[in-house]
Amino acid sequence: MFAITGASGRLGRLTLAALVDRVGAAGVVAVTRTPGAVAQTRRVRTRTADFADPATLPAAFDGVRRLLLISADRTPGRLALHRAAIGAAVAAGVEHVVYTSVVRAADPGNPVPEALDHGRTEALLTASGLAHTVLRVNVWPDLLLLSGLARLAVSAGELPSSAGDGRVGYVSRADTALAAAALLAGEGAPPGRLLDFTGPGLTDGQVASALTEATGRPVRHRPVADHEVAGALTALGVPPALATGWGENDPFRRAGWFDVPEDGTARRLLGREPVTLTDFFASHRTELLGG
Ligand SMILES: NC(=O)c1ccc[n+]([C@@H]2O[C@H](COP(=O)([O-])OP(=O)(O)OC[C@H]3O[C@@H](n4cnc5c(N)ncnc54)[C@H](OP(=O)(O)O)[C@@H]3O)[C@@H](O)[C@H]2O)c1
Numbered sequence: 322m323f324a325i326t327g328a329s330g331r332l333g334r335l336t337l338a339a340l341v342d343r344v345g346a347a348g349v350v351a352v353t354r355t356p357g358a359v360a361q362t363r364r365v366r367t368r369t370a371d372f373a374d375p376a377t378l379p380a381a382f383d384g385v386r387r388l389l390l391i392s393a394d395r396t397p398g399r400l401a402l403h404r405a406a407i408g409a410a411v412a413a414g415v416e417h418v419v420y421t422s423v424v425r426a427a428d429p430g431n432p433v434p435e436a437l438d439h440g441r442t443e444a445l446l447t448a449s450g451l452a453h454t455v456l457r458v459n460v461w462p463d464l465l466l467l468s469g470l471a472r473l474a475v476s477a478g479e480l481p482s483s484a485g486d487g488r489v490g491y492v493s494r495a496d497t498a499l500a501a502a503a504l505l506a507g508e509g510a511p512p513g514r515l516l517d518f519t520g521p522g523l524t525d526g527q528v529a530s531a532l533t534e535a536t537g538r539p540v541r542h543r544p545v546a547d548h549e550v551a552g553a554l555t556a557l558g559v560p561p562a563l564a565t566g567w568g569e570n571d572p573f574r575r576a577g578w579f580d581v582p583e584d585g586t587a588r589r590l591l592g593r594e595p596v597t598l599t600d601f602f603a604s605h606r607t608e609l610l611g612g
Pocket residue numbers: 326327328329330331332333352353354355370371372373391392393394395402421423458459460461464
């Protein structure tokens with residue numbers, strides 16, 4: 322039996338659909354805190370569980386052979402949530418765990434705040450003795466839509482950042498779901514315990530060009546200093562909390578923490594190249610043009 326945790330989240334729902342397409346609904350269990358939010362159309366079984374309430378986990382993982390552990394969203398105590406899930410997977414006799422991490426999660430000195438819990442979770446998996454595969458996912462361009470930054474940059478004709486020539490290998494959330502489902506199903510899986518799921522590295526100048534190409538509106542990259550980023554994004558109209566959150570990664574992007582070599586993992590898992598940034602933006606053209 323296959324199980325996906327976090328099944329009601331955005332990644333969870335997409336992955337569930339992709340997994341059912343591959344293996345059928347009968348052998349799939351959706352594990353979530355909010356079963357009502359999991360679309361019933363796929364006819365998968367749901368089991369209610371919360372990593373914060375470990376007593377719910379034995380029944381949720383009972384009989385599960387391959388488990389996709391979707392990382393919880395970034396909250397204090399996330400590592401403890403992951404520790405509980407891994408412990409329950411061991412106790413339930415799960416044969417293989419797939420975990421969604423981030424690129425360079427365990428690199429010494431990684432300053433990216435998001436990476437810390439992931440690196441520690443990877444270490445917990447190793448210490449658990451569970452057979453596992455870590456899908457180290459690069460940045461989703463979906464975040465540029467969610468924050469409104471991409472639309473506002475198109476409207477203003479400029480994308481302010483201090484990331485310089487730092488490159489990010491964007492891969493979409495939808496492609497991440499397809500790759501995670503393939504990995505869980507055991508199909509096309511490249512060898513190795515740590516897999517980088519990344520696209521080609523792009524500078525913010527190239528992100529601006531992708532926005533231009535996808536929308537037909539000229540967008541240029543405007544270099545600013547680190548201390549000016551949050552203010553520049555807020556001035557565009559990005560909500561302050563999101564502007565600060567996005568901007569705090571600019572020095573890390575500039576320093577190359579999201580620039581990892583493509584090694585064919587994405588192609589192998591997807592059976593094609595990942596969707597390019599230009600095509601991703603083009604598929605959201607109406608939204609980017611304020612429609
Ligand atoms: N690579 C990237 O650029 C990137 C960007 C954003 C996020 N991420 C990571 O990918 C994950 C999924 O993203 P998303 O957009 O689908 O997030 P989302 O829609 O906000 O969903 C949050 C996810 O966290 C799970 N979760 C939170 N607290 C939990 C708990 N106590 N026990 C079990 N599960 C818990 C939720 O599961 P339920 O079904 O139980 O609600 C849900 O799957 C995020 O949590 C984050 O770690 C990666």
